[in-house]
Amino acid sequence: xxxxxxxxxxxxxxxxxxxxxxxxxxxxxxxxxxxxxxxxxxxxxxxxxxxxxxxxxxxxxxxxxxxxxxxxxxxxxxxxxxxxxxxxxxxxxxxxxxxxxxxxxxxxxxxxxxxxxxxxxxxxxxxxxxxxxxxxxxxxxxxxxxxxxxxxxxxxxxxxxxxxxxxxxxxxxxxxxxxxxxxxxxxxxxxxxxxxxxxxxxxxxxxxxxxxxxxxxxxxxxxxxxxxxxxxxxxxxxxxxxxxxxxxxxxxxxxxxxxxxxxxxxxxxxxxxxxxxxxxxxxxxxxxxxxxxxxxxxxxxxxxxxxxxxxxxxxxxxxxxxxxxxxxxxxxxxxxxxxxxxxxxxxxx
Amino acid sequence: xxxxxxxxxxxxxxxxxxxxxxxxxxxxxxxxxxxxxxxxxxxxxxxxxxxxxxxxxxxxxxxxxxxxxxxxxxxxxxxxxxxxxxxxxxxxxxxxxxxxxxxxxxxxxxxxxxxxxxxxxxxxxxxxxxxxxxxxxxxxxxxxxxxxxxxxxxxxxxxxxxxxxxxxxxxxxxxxxxxxxxxxxxxxxxxxxxxxxxxxxxxxxxxxxxxxxxxxxxxxxxxxxxxxxxxxxxxxxxxxxxxxxxxxxxxxxxxxxxxxxxxxxxxxxxxxxxxxxxxxxxxxxxxxxxxxxxxxxxxxxxxxxxxxxxxxxxxxxxxxxxxxxxxxxxxxxxxxxxxxxxxxxxxxxxxxxxxxxxxxxxxxxxxxxxxxxxxxxxxxxxxxxxxxxxxxxxxxxxxxxxxxxxxxxxxxxxxxxxxxxxxxxxxxxxxxxxxxxxxxxxxxxxxxxxxxxxx
Numbered sequence: 139x140x141x142x143x144x145x146x147x148x149x150x151x152x153x154x155x156x157x158x159x160x161x162x163x164x165x166x167x168x169x170x171x172x173x174x175x176x177x178x179x180x181x182x183x184x185x186x187x188x189x190x191x192x193x194x195x196x197x198x199x200x201x202x203x204x205x206x207x208x209x210x211x212x213x214x215x216x217x218x219x220x221x222x223x224x225x226x227x228x229x230x231x232x233x234x235x236x237x238x239x240x241x242x243x244x245x246x247x248x249x250x251x252x253x254x255x256x257x258x259x260x261x262x263x264x265x266x267x268x269x270x271x272x273x274x275x276x277x278x279x280x281x282x283x284x285x286x287x288x289x290x291x292x293x294x295x296x297x298x299x300x301x302x303x304x305x306x307x308x309x310x311x312x313x314x315x316x317x318x319x320x321x322x323x324x325x326x327x328x329x330x331x332x333x334x335x336x337x338x339x340x341x342x343x344x345x346x347x348x349x350x351x352x353x354x355x356x357x358x359x360x361x362x363x364x365x366x367x368x369x370x371x372x373x374x375x376x377x378x379x380x381x382x383x384x385x386x387x388x389x390x391x392x393x394x395x396x397x398x399x400x401x402x403x404x405x406x407x408x409x410x411x412x413x414x415x416x417x418x419x420x421x422x423x424x425x426x427x428x429x430x431x432x433x434x435x436x437x438x439x440x441x442x443x444x445x446x447x448x449x450x451x452x453x454x455x456x457x458x459x460x461x462x463x464x465x466x467x468x469x470x471x472x473x474x475x476x477x478x479x480x481x482x483x484x485x486x487x
Numbered sequence: 488x489x490x491x492x493x494x495x496x497x498x499x500x501x502x503x504x505x506x507x508x509x510x511x512x513x514x515x516x517x518x519x520x521x522x523x524x525x526x527x528x529x530x531x532x533x534x535x536x537x538x539x540x541x542x543x544x545x546x547x548x549x550x551x552x553x554x555x556x557x558x559x560x561x562x563x564x565x566x567x568x569x570x571x572x573x574x575x576x577x578x579x580x581x582x583x584x585x586x587x588x589x590x591x592x593x594x595x596x597x598x599x600x601x602x603x604x605x606x607x608x609x610x611x612x613x614x615x616x617x618x619x620x621x622x623x624x625x626x627x628x629x630x631x632x633x634x635x636x637x638x639x640x641x642x643x644x645x646x647x648x649x650x651x652x653x654x655x656x657x658x659x660x661x662x663x664x665x666x667x668x669x670x671x672x673x674x675x676x677x678x679x680x681x682x683x684x685x686x687x688x689x690x691x692x693x694x695x696x697x698x699x700x701x702x703x704x705x706x707x708x709x710x711x712x713x714x715x716x717x718x719x720x721x722x723x724x725x726x727x728x729x730x731x732x733x734x735x736x737x738x739x740x741x742x743x744x745x746x747x748x749x750x751x752x753x754x755x756x757x758x759x760x761x762x763x764x765x766x767x768x769x770x771x772x773x774x775x776x777x778x779x780x781x782x783x784x785x786x787x788x789x790x791x792x793x794x795x796x797x798x799x800x801x802x803x804x805x806x807x808x809x810x811x812x813x814x815x816x817x818x819x820x821x822x823x824x825x826x827x828x829x830x831x832x833x834x835x836x837x838x839x840x841x842x843x844x845x846x847x848x849x850x851x852x853x854x855x856x857x858x859x860x861x862x863x864x865x866x867x868x869x870x871x872x873x874x875x876x877x878x879x880x881x882x883x884x885x886x887x888x889x890x891x892x893x894x895x896x897x898x899x900x901x902x903x904x905x906x907x908x909x910x911x912x913x914x915x916x917x918x919x920x921x922x923x924x925x926x927x928x929x930x931x932x933x934x935x936x937x938x939x940x941x942x
Contacts, residue, residue, distance in 0.1 A: 182677075183677040183845075183887060184844050184845050184846070184887070185845070185846050186845050186846050186847055186885050186886070187846075189885060205884050205885075206884065206885060208677070208887075211677045231885055234847065234885070235846050235885070237881070238846045238847050238849075238850035238851055238854075239846055241850055241854060242850060242853075271874055271877075272854065274854070274857040274858070274861075277853070296846070297843060297846075299844075315672075316672060316843070319655065319657070319840075319841065319842050319843045320838060320839060320840070320841040320843045320849060320852065320853065321838070321841070321849050321850060321852070321853040322843070323842075323843030323844075323849065
């Protein structure tokens with residue numbers, strides 16, 4: 139089947155969704171996805187970030203689809219033409235979804251452990267506005283303890299329900315889910331149970347925002363101060379691959395996560411024993427540095443880049459500024475003509 | 488006097504009971520369908536009748552039935568949507584409460600037509616007493632041999648159950664209803680697959696409104712062509728209208744589609760005019776989800792034709808100057824009512840009932856409600872009106888299910904037709920802080936304060 143996304147053609151198999159096809163093409167036209175997770179069944183369709191415009195349904199039925207479609211749950215048809223980023227309507231819809239996601243979000247990135255690897259940050263960087271139109275009081279939840287390993291910040295949650303699907307599909311006994319409805323819908327355990335399943339830690343990895351964070355890493359470091367390495371160990375937990383990324387600060391392993399690809403999806407799920415209990419570098423066989431895409435904030439501290447001598451341009455800049463100020467305030471030897479006086483008054487001489 | 492199809496026998500004493508209902512000719516359609524017709528013939532009759540879904544969307548019922556996947560060999564289900572929770576609509580309750588056997592009969596005939604051996608009536612939790620009435624009616628029908636194994640010796644089996652919802656408006660959406668019926672959280676599913684292919688327990692399912700199913704017995708008894716003679720154009724048959732608001736005789740009325748709105752409002756047979764001498768201000772013709780109409784667009788459409796009670800005429804002019812027939816919740820307002828307050832009330836409802844699954848509806852309905860609350864309580868800003876317009880346009884069409892649309896349409900229509908009233912609220916907060924601000928001083932008297940004066 140042939141699909142065209144933003145003018146780029148690709149051959150896909152039947153049953154591929156538009157989002158998957160777009161990811162095969164890669165680049166700018168890949169819709170953002172907050173709730174879709176390719177490793178979890180039944181995910182997607184909820185956040186409405188990945189809306190695309192179907193300009194032509196298929197070769198058989200070329201009518202355009204009237205509504206914007208969620209690309210993560212819409213299957214490709216032969217001859218389908220899709221507009222993603224190049225359509226104004228799609229961009230506008232993504233901007234509005236971003237605005238909706240942010241109105242009740244606490245925007246506490248400065249104290250959030252997810253900052254730097256947060257999908258919502260990426261989304262708002264691309265589609266958000268710097269000003270909010272929301273002047274109402276934000277909706278908040280009472281803090282809740284959901285167990286010894288995972289910290290729940292319900293105020294930050296965007297209800298993608300990935301963590302619920304992890305618990306359904308990886309663990310054998312789900313004890314948490316969505317309670318209440320509407321904007322008071324929240325992730326909670328029923329009733330005040332602790333989440334202690336051996337694979338529950340993957341909830342942290344799949345969480346696109348800082349709603350579920352690692353208690354053993356809490357407030358330890360910003361993610362961009364850590365250096366990620368691929369590592370593995372002989373894990374005895376059945377079902378665990380033992381292949382992880384360890385986040386190091388000096389010789390200390392501060393955090394262990396699954397290995398995440400460019401779409402922030404883990405390659406393989408890992409067990410809690412790997413994640414929380416093995417923080418000694420001697421537990422791990424370090425394979426080498428983990429690569430990150432070039433725009434990632436983690437690259438700010440990248441050790442794979444060539445280290446050039448850093449020139450601090452501060453002094454030069456200060457001197458330049460002083461020179462400009464001097465020109466502005468000093469008395470001129472010759473009085474200016476009318477035109478120059480006008481410019482002088484506005485300070486651009 | 489117009490034809491009555493559903494409420495024909497409603498005044499017969501004891502029609503609630505099986506004996507009286509049977510004596511009045513009840514269950515004849517089941518006999519006729521099972522003894523002299525094939526299931527496909529029943530579907531064909533319903534198709535010919537042009538019966539449209541009475542739940543609000545108005546999708547042709549026969550067409551919906553013909554979509555059901557009969558090839559897969561999976562068991563099929565018929566689900567009756569009795570989760571009537573739309574503010575302003577109470578016709579299904581009336582029907583189920585006073586003539587429950589009509590629904591049971593319709594369920595049996597329709598299930599036979601679809602080849603369903605297991606059917607459900609999903610009733611809202613607040614209708615607990617109606618639930619009990621239906622349970623008793625089913626028990627009576629079962630005792631009389633209309634349900635169970637080998638009905639009328641035809642070899643056709645049908646089990647019918649009533650399932651009680653737990654009080655969520657969203658469970659009236661067909662996929663959310665199916666989820667709820669399966670025992671899960673009532674979140675709408677992502678379509679496709681449509682229920683006709685994969686519905687209840689992944690089996691082909693048809694979900695129909697109570698009134699739609701209750702119309703089937705008459706169609707089977709009197710043929711689809713006969714039904715199609717009632718009404719105008721594509722709006723065939725009769726429709727139950729739940730009238731409320733400032734009218735003399737509120738209540739449930741069965742009308743032939745094609746009746747003019749003027750006659751329905753003012754004839755003594757129906758609403759009998761306004762309840763007091765206060766003039767008509769606005770009308771919501773089809774339940775809270777549909778756009779509100781201002782006084783000048785109620786009796787006449789924008790191009791001067793008479794407005795009729797049909798799907799087409801009420802939506803004439805699109806959303807700019809029209810509305811929708813919806814589920815038939817006919818709410819009439821006189822000039823004491825405040826459109827802003829009314830819109831806020833509707834928004835509050837949608838905020839409360841949003842399921843929280845998809846972002847625009849979850850966050851947007853709450854935002855709409857909060858902004859409308861501020862305006863109604865004298866804390867509005869001039870830019871809030873444009874903000875409301877912007878929020879509603881961002882919700883509409885971007886959600887999984889139609890609840891998002893239903894939440895944004897009333898707000899959009901209120902701003903479209905009553906913008907000056909919003910401006911009045913923003914500019915004169917002291918005046919509108921009084922709860923009954925339009926009772927002593929109707930908007931017509933203060934309108935000059937917000938309209939541009941030309942000297």
